[in-house]
Amino acid sequence: MSNSTTTRPAAPGAAAKPTAPPMPGARALVLGTVTTTVALLVLVALGKAAGQVLLVAPLAATAMIVCASPALPPAQPRSVLLGQLGSAALGLLAGALIGHSLWSAAVAAGLSVGLMALLRAVHAPAAATAALVVLQHPAPVRFLVLLAVGSVLLILLGLLASRAGAIGKYPTYWW
Numbered sequence: 001m002s003n004s005t006t007t008r009p010a011a012p013g014a015a016a017k018p019t020a021p022p023m024p025g026a027r028a029l030v031l032g033t034v035t036t037t038v039a040l041l042v043l044v045a046l047g048k049a050a051g052q053v054l055l056v057a058p059l060a061a062t063a064m065i066v067c068a069s070p071a072l073p074p075a076q077p078r079s080v081l082l083g084q085l086g087s088a089a090l091g092l093l094a095g096a097l098i099g100h101s102l103w104s105a106a107v108a109a110g111l112s113v114g115l116m117a118l119l120r121a122v123h124a125p126a127a128a129t130a131a132l133v134v135l136q137h138p139a140p141v142r143f144l145v146l147l148a149v150g151s152v153l154l155i156l157l158g159l160l161a162s163r164a165g166a167i168g169k170y171p172t173y174w175w
Contacts, residue, residue: 031166032067039063039157043150050146054132058084059150061125066158070170074123077155078175079116083123084151085144087112091133092140105131 024032040060047053062084065075073079087108094108112130116122133143155171162170 028167031161031164035157035161035166036063036067039067039154042153042157046146046150046153050142052136052138052143052146054136055129055143055146055150058125058128058132059147059154061128062123062151063154063157065123065125066154066170067161067167070158070162070168071172075158076171076173078173079121079123080151080155081148082119082121083116083126084129084147086115086119086121087123087126087130088133088144088147090115091130092143094130095134095137100134100137102135105134108134 023029040056040063043056043059043063044053047056062080065072066080069075074083090112091105091108094104094111098104098107108130109127112127113122116126129147158167158170161167
């Protein structure tokens, strides 16, 4: 799977127009898809075992980012861990302070964007985690541990997939 866009040559004096990346080769397509699917199956098993199946949704997006765009900043371990855990903590705080409603979930998700920027760990799926925490109001310690384990598993799977050549170089930086 690809991490870059291409540009189409422009007329002299005009700016080049970005185009969609080229189709990945058959091997990269199959291995990237299999890697992401395995990650999701592991997350489903983890979520079912811990009674937190809704956690699979934001971590599914994390798996896709790590496996399909391993060189991008949101895929890096720092962004995955700090983004997810920081946003979950913010969601827990928002739920405790302003309640467990859709309005509170929207506020928590929005505030998580600023928190992730401050942490230099922007990871879009983590905004969904903040909203999920507000709406689901799980046991804080248990949820944070489960989220950390799921995030670390995805990072390790990305590392293994990269070493096996299933995805591009991962990670490009650790912290």
